[in-house]
Amino acid sequence: MKILMVGSGGREHALIKKLLESDRVDSVICAPGNGGISCDAECFSVNVMDIDGMISLAKEQNVDFVFVAPDDPLAAGMVDAFEKEGIKAFGPSALAARIESSKVFSKNLMKKYGIPTAAYEVFSDSEAAVAYIESTGKFPVVIKADGLALGKGVIIAEDLESAKDAVKSIMEDKVFGASGNNIVVEEFLTGPEVSVLAFTDGKTLAPMVSSMDHKRALDGDKGLNTGGMGTVAPNPYYTKEIAQECMDTIFMPTVKAMCSEGCPFKGCLYFGLMLTPDGPKVIEYNSRFGDPETQVVLPLLETPLVDIIEAVADETLDKINVVFAEESCACVIMASGGYPGSYAKGVEIKGLNDKGNVDGAVVYHAGTKLENGKFLTNGGRVLGVTARAENLPSALEKAYAATQLISFDGAHKRNDIGKRALEALR
């Protein structure tokens, strides 16, 4: 098989390395890819949103299967477009991708089908939203732009003044563009957060090992929200009992709800959960693999990934036994200085071998490029330094030891990835 991977991050690099483990996969190509990916897969400079360009590339390159990893092209209907051309693709249809691309859609879905989530109201008018927030008088309050906003469309307002500012900036100043035409105002929940990715073919759902993301830029969960500064798997808060409860009250009800709505979800469904004192609740759905959750989940997957994604496309996932190793994985992100604000690009990365790797860990490349045999930074999140071991302390030790071998000017990482998870294990 020859597979086209659409995307350019650490998640895509991890997916490509996993696919290449199978003898059934002859080669993977990637568009647009990055410096590290180009060591594993030939890269082509087609933009992720260029649907016609991706179809032409797949045809020219005689690709058998396409994997669409990022949210934007999924929401824009890239998988529908490939299927229309008779090319098999992994990922949800545009209609099913609304579970991530529209918070109003996902919240209304959960309300209609009784799936536990934070209580909420939807507003298309800023004055009505502010009046509602004033009337509840409950703070903090959570304000979410309806549409995709690069993970930045969620504001937790501590008081009425900041809530008013948030509503104004989203709905009137349109800081997230049309994504802010509607907003969701919801109840603030508390508890440990868990990410669960699951394969589903629209009928059967196979959960992957759980993980824990670290979204804030600085140690101690301080600083701005980022795409994710590191992950560990499994997540020790997510016990077998909680997993069963989630399967019964959240996962299967979601799969069935999407069928009932006439848009069965096929692909990777990401459940962002909060384990509240009242039980697990959905914080958000994503219509795709998470980044950097993928980097710690896939190294533990024992079943060939290619077999699973084909079964999802063919709707035969019930025939596959999806198995994970009972070990642990840790990923530490090395980011550009200044991220998630502005940062320099083109800075030389030292310490990587000619394949972009180091001893003792796997380095998944995110924002890098390869020029004249040198790896240079090319984005906010640069590398995901990842290690697998028999337990979490050893995995963290290996990953952090490997980060010491790598350097670039301004490099920033969190030094407390996995700390909360280790506390839960004690």
Ligand code: AMP
């Ligand atoms: P989202 O983009 O929906 O995942 O939200 C980003 C982050 O905001 C989540 O990972 C949570 O930490 C936080 N968050 C979102 N919704 C809530 C909520 N209802 N209560 C508390 N925290 C929330």
Ligand code: GLY
């Ligand atoms: N790491 C969170 C996400 O992929 O949305």
